[in-house]
Amino acid sequence: MKISAAFVTSAASAADFPSDGLSEVALVGRSNVGKSSLINALTRRRVARTSAAPGKTRLANIYSVARGSSGAFYLVDLPGYGYARGGAESAQEFADLTRAYFGREGPDGQESRVGNLAPSSVAALLLVDCRHPGLDSDRRAWAWLRKTVAGTAVVATKVDKLARGRRIRALRELESVFEDSVLPVSAVTGEGLDELWTLIDKLANSRNLNRRSNSRSRPPRVTAPWPSKKVLPPPKR
Numbered sequence: 001m002k003i004s005a006a007f008v009t010s011a012a013s014a015a016d017f018p019s020d021g022l023s024e025v026a027l028v029g030r031s032n033v034g035k036s037s038l039i040n041a042l043t044r045r046r047v048a049r050t051s052a053a054p055g056k057t058r059l060a061n062i063y064s065v066a067r068g069s070s071g072a073f074y075l076v077d078l079p080g081y082g083y084a085r086g087g088a089e090s091a092q093e094f095a096d097l098t099r100a101y102f103g104r105e106g107p108d109g110q111e112s113r114v115g116n117l118a119p120s121s122v123a124a125l126l127l128v129d130c131r132h133p134g135l136d137s138d139r140r141a142w143a144w145l146r147k148t149v150a151g152t153a154v155v156a157t158k159v160d161k162l163a164r165g166r167r168i169r170a171l172r173e174l175e176s177v178f179e180d181s182v183l184p185v186s187a188v189t190g191e192g193l194d195e196l197w198t199l200i201d202k203l204a205n206s207r208n209l210n211r212r213s214n215s216r217s218r219p220p221r222v223t224a225p226w227p228s229k230k231v232l233p234p235p236k237r
C-alpha cells in the first residue's frame with residue numbers, strides 16, 4: 001500500500017499546531033522509547049530523526065501522513081517525558097506542551113485557535129518500552145490521557161529485544177497495569193506494524209473522537225482492532 005509522509009513543522013506552542021481540521025494521532029511516551037524509529041518504520045522512510053541521546057526533543061514534531069486510499073492525517077510526535085537530564089524544567093515543558101496540545105490552550109489558558117478549524121479527531125498512542133512494564137511515569141501518562149483524550153491505546157515498543165517467554169510475561173504485565181490491550185511492535189523487525197496501521201487508521205478516521213478536557217462524560221473508546229481474546233489474565237500472586 002502506498003504511504004506518503006512529510007515533515008510539516010516543529011511546534012513550540014499551541015499556536016504552531018495544525019489548524020486545517022485534519023485528524024491527528026499523537027505519540028506519547030518516555031524519551032528514548034522509540035517514537036522516532038516507529039514513525040520511520042511506519043512510513044518506511046527517514047522522516048523522523050532518531051537519536052541515541054535521549055531527552056533532547058522538547059518540540060512537538062508534526063508529520064503529514066496518508067496511506068492507501070485513507071485520507072491524510074497528522075502524526076504528532078510529542079516531547080518525551082521521564083528523562084532525568086533535563087530536570088524539572090524539561091518535565092514542566094513537556095507537561096505544558098502536552099497539555100496545550102490536547103487542550104489546545106494558549107499560554108494564558110485561552111483557546112488559541114479561534115477562527116481555525118479544530119481537528120476532526122485527536123487520538124493518542126501511549127508508547128511504552130516492553131522491557132519496563134509499569135513505570136510510574138507511564139502509569140501517570142496513561143491515567144492522564146484516559147481522562148483527556150477520547151481515542152487512546154497502548155503500544156509496547158522494541159519487542160524484538162525480548163525472547164518469547166519474557167515477551168509473553170511482559171505483555172501480560174503491561175495489560176494488567178494499563179487494564180487494556182497492548183499492541184507489541186518492533187521498528188527493527190517490522191513486527192506489529194500492520195496491526196498498528198489498522199489501529200491508526202481507525203483512530204484517525206473516527207469522527208466523534210473530539211477532545212474532552214472540559215467534559216465530564218466519557219466518549220466512546222475505540223476498541224483495539226487486534227483480537228482481545230489473546231489478552232491473557234493477570235498473573236496469579
Ligand code: GDP
Nearest residue numbers: 031032033034035036037050051158186187188
Ligand atoms: P525516541 O526518543 O522515542 O524518538 O526514540 P528513538 O526512536 O530515537 O529510539 C531510541 C533508541 O532505541 C535508538 O537507539 C533506537 O535505535 C532504539 N530503538 C527504537 N526502536 C527500536 C526497536 O523496535 N527495536 C530495537 N532493538 N531498538 C529500537
